[in-house]
Amino acid sequence: MTQNANAPVVTLTEAAKHFGAVRALDGVDLSVAPGDCVGLVGHNGAGKSTLVNLINGSFAPSSGQVAFPGGAAGVRSVFQELSLCPNLTVAENLRISHPGLKGPGWRRPARAEICAALDAVFPGHGIAADAEVDTLSIAERQMVEIAIGFAPRGGQARLVILDEPTSALDAGIADQLLAHVKRFCAQGGAVIFISHMLGEIFEVATRIVVLKDGRIVAERPAAGFTRQGLVDAMGHVATEEAAREAESRPPPGAVVIAAEGIEARRGEIVGLSGLAGHGQAAALARLYLSQSSDWRAGRAPRAVFVAGDRPRDGVLPLWSILRNITASILPRDARRGMVDRDRERTVAEEWKRRIGIRTDDLSNPILSLSGGNQQKVLFARALASDAPVVVMDDPMRGVDVGTKQDVYAMIRAEAAAGRTFLWYSTETEEVCQCDRVFVFRNHAISAELAGDQITEERILQASFEMQEAS
């Protein structure tokens, strides 16, 4: 059976997916041909991940069709929530998705193939094929997962769907990925690239598709969009200008925290930066744990935590959205040890409104929310408390542009009211929102930057110094 080289890899016609009353995807027409790099954007909960799941067969469409004119072989997905087996080695994880590796001696080709794939996408990655995945950092895991997506696996990748692949990667590694995507498409592969970082979309996409509330609201070649036009199409009122509005915050007050070599003052936003996996997240977690107790929880905690690795560190999966929001403020609002359920609902409703969690009922399970909306719940959980210190571990992972601007503003307002923020981020853009930045390299602080010193170049310089020297 011969195929026209330009026949689409996948075609969706009127594809829809409903979860009960929720119309996650509401009739979508989309076709991806070899050589296409489709940038898929949309607000949190727009239906992007649902679309991906329709294409890779995780969900059957409620109505409409998903067709693969050339067969479904070679269609790969890299998921938003990491999906490697943490107990297996990198090479063994390749084995899981490569049934062709069989018989005695399968390990050698497996190691060779995954090394080649990693080298191709992320030159100089430093990941051993025999390393167990749970010893790798989250960025390294993401790299492995991407490499498995592009690996030949006994055939040839024809369409690779990347659902927010860069959310855990730092800028340098993300650039390597973007370069690889471009090469891959130039050689006739197809990619669907989902990201909330519009810069990346503009860099790789040949075509941009904007999803809004489960429908495609715009689909044009990338050149046909401006950044602002894209934001408008996604339908969020906040403008990026809001981000840099005049600062009218009082000067920082007394030192409220000094640990792990990090010092922060009252009302200050302190950033932690550096390449992913250089000890920032661990330092942050230790710092938070030292501020709270395994044994006691008072009405007024000293610090609260916003997790970035949602399934591991944040979400309480069996609970409703409501209970997830109020998890950290139970002692404060309790009466004689009993939860005040009316007050709990009031607080949760208020934060749903303030931070814009997309749900019609707070009693819905937390897992019915899209990734970005789950992240908003974690924000609400922290901000709803009165703790003077807020510790944030890459908290904007998967949050859409519009919401990000709102959250930035909210953080600045809270800081002005006297809260201190410790903010680890993999995105330089976010670090630049901070008053002071500590750059990590090899599990130690390599630079402390303040005010005007906080620029992308200075941060990169501090992150790489050692590597350049050695």
Place this chain on the structure above:
Amino acid sequence: GSHLQDTSDKRIALSNNYAGNSWRQAMLATWEETAEQAVADGVVAAADAYTTSENQATEQAAQIQNMILQGYDAIVLNAASPTALNGAVKEACDAGVTVVSFDGIVTEPCAWRIAVDFAAMGKEEVDYLATRLPEGGNLLEIRGLAGVFVDDEISKGIHEGVAEHDQFEIVGSVHGDWAQDVAQKAVAGILPSLPEIAGVVTQGGDGYGAAQAFDAAGRPTPLIVLGNRQDELQWWAEQRDANGYETLSLSIAPGVASLAFWVAQQVLAGEEVPKDLTVPFLKITQDTLDEALASTPEGSVANVSYALEDAQEVIAAAK
């Protein structure tokens, strides 16, 4: 006899599979008494007791193998299973160790057996009931732990007895696992669906629990055959004083461990001992109740301790 050799350098071990009830505790106490005295008198060099943590044949088999390794000259054995220890017992015999089993005996031919005729015990219960209740009636049977040899033997004897005395009918049968609370629970559960009960046949240790269950259900207390536990005997005495209650109590005496000790000593001394010996069970009747109650420590089991002479008698009787 002068033909016997000196056993003062011999070492004997007790392999016990279970310590979780008052019968076994009394057995261990009797062993300890006998052993201490025998060691002090220079009859044997050592007589150590070992108990497994779980009532399981596999664990006891391992224990026997360890005793072989430790070089004991004789192993006195209360076995978790009559057949599942045969492998280990054979290994012991092959290593030149004398094995004497009692209460829970083993079928391996190389071992000695001090058996209680459990089937006869079950039958005697029904025979007794037949003398007391000539016109017969409904019986409730309380069994022990399913799948265990003793349970099956006693039950067999009971059914044999019922076949013989056809005025009786077993209308209900429950497993009480030889535990008071389990028996009480099982009886309480089956009672509502049973017609009037004339007698209860038990395997020992369940009588008091059964009486409690009848009481709680507001039913008249039937004729319950007891099993020599002190609390049963005391309950019996109370009932007797209150309303002239009359019954029978029988069980194997825990002191049979001391008998086994002396048999092992005799074998080591070179005495010709037949492989199969029997001991009578300890029976308490209306007449001997007060005497038995007086000699039984509170919360324990009626007991007799056997001396060397008793062992020699048993051996002579079997020859």
Place this chain on the structure above:
Amino acid sequence: MSFLARHRIVLPVVSLAVLLALTFWMQPRAMSYFGLNLLFNLAVPIALATIAQMMIIMVNDIDLSVGAFVSLVACVTATFLNDAPLLGLLILAALILSYAAMGAVIHALALPAIVVTLGMSFVWGGLALFILPTPGGAAPGWLRTLMTVKPPVMPMAVVAAILIAAVTHLLVIRSGIGTVLRGVGGNSRSVARAGWNVTALKALAYGLAGLFGVLAGMALVGLTTSADANIALRYTLLSIAGVILGGGEFTGGKVSPTGAVIGALTLTLAASFLSFMRLSPDWQIGAQGAILILVLTARLVFARRGGAA
């Protein structure tokens, strides 16, 4: 990462070695062909049962029915397999298949394995009582011969332990399908997304557990020469302890077959070690608990060192 954290097998090996050294010191007779066989031959069925448990723990479940299942197999072996070998084999095969079916049902209906296996433990126990209401039966001659064979150089128990460890290591750690099975324990969603039928994989893991359970029951009868319905009930807890002692973890598909075999040997040896100590009968039971705690406390050192990485 520390040496110990990388090689979780080191700890079980060291515990076994220390315990063995202490045993030899207290009871030099044990240091012989004959002695080693006596010390370890009853560990062979335990090791097989531990491997069976490990297959289930590998896919993130736990099996509370291993002991009852091994007892049932022992009863079948001592009766049907002895009297009518063909029928016996058929029954054993059916038991393995029913184990596989149990795995498939647990996964397909998303049932908690602990409850289903708890229920099945009653079922296996009941069936065993049907077959052998009273202890008895006899081991088939060939099985008895196999379990009492005296190979040159090393006693049967040691040879068997090495063989079991080697075969299961190849099966679970080295082979491709073993890797996928461990993947099910690590992240079954990812395995499903890669196109595997996870229900079939679970059935396979449970089927393997059933197979090793059958081997355990047969080996046990070969040693004891007969069976009863309660013969191996304690294997349930022993096998769980063995897997953990061998460096396995309850969740996440982290298991070590070699470690599991060593764990089973260690548990068996610990009991012997205690009987060599000649404690008062009151404390013999408690000492078994204490030694279990001691051996496992070594994990603490391991965890502290590993945790630093």
Place this chain on the structure above:
Amino acid sequence: MTLLQRLSRPWIWAWLAAALAFAATLGLTSGRGAGELAYAALSFGAFAAIVGMGQMLVITLGPGNVDLSIPATMTLAATLALKVMSTDPGTALLGLGVALAVGLGTGLANFALIFLLRLPPIIATLAASLIYQSLAIWSNRGLRIKPPPGLADFATGRFLGLPNVAWVGLALALIVWVVLERSVWGRWLLAAGQNLRAARLAGMPVEAVRAAAYVTVAVFAALAGYLLASFSGGAALNMGQEYLLMSIAVVVIGGTSIAGGNSNVPGVWGAALFMFLVVSMLNSYGAGAGVRNVLTGTIIIAIVIAASTRRPGA
């Protein structure tokens, strides 16, 4: 609430099964003895329910959490309490105090092994239970001491037609239910069971919660042991044995998720009644031990399947 939603409550199934077993038993006597049977079920179900509720709190902590020392704790608490009381009238409260102190002690010891030595709870409680068993043997050599008459009368007595022990079990159930459903502490427990790390990072005192759960189960077991010994006329070394599997069975049949983070108090009581009634039913029908075991197992699995397949989204 629709019928379907009602059926989706996992505890309904335990109660339905208990009702069926009850009806089937009475079918044999065409209704005679209903009161007696219900009374017996409530008496004996109470013990299973009390230990079951303790076990439920621990199982709620998530996979791998279970207390296997319940039988040993029951035996040790009962043995020491009855020994201290030595059948003297007026010592019931002293005995209760001793029993609860034993529970507190074993609970703390279990948690110390789990927390300080980082032993997996299954192994820690199993190993510790052997030590408690030895302590019980050593302290009383298996002698069966009778409870003081007043205490025995209380344990076997009734109030408003229900057995006193059932009142105790119901009161505890109410307390546990309120704590789990309404209190901050209950929320912490449920959160810790879903994702311990996330709960800790949300500022919850997870170690305190874990310790409290392990102490509570031991105290409940001790109380059950004290009551059971008083009820059945003395402590025996093997008295708690059947509550090992029973405590787990009533929790899971009652609809508590074994994956943690989700517990179910009414279900524990339903399952406790069921476990008594099913054995009574099979005994009444004259089933032998083999049939009884096979049917009990089959029914347990059937309940779990029924309860789980009706759960929407499960």
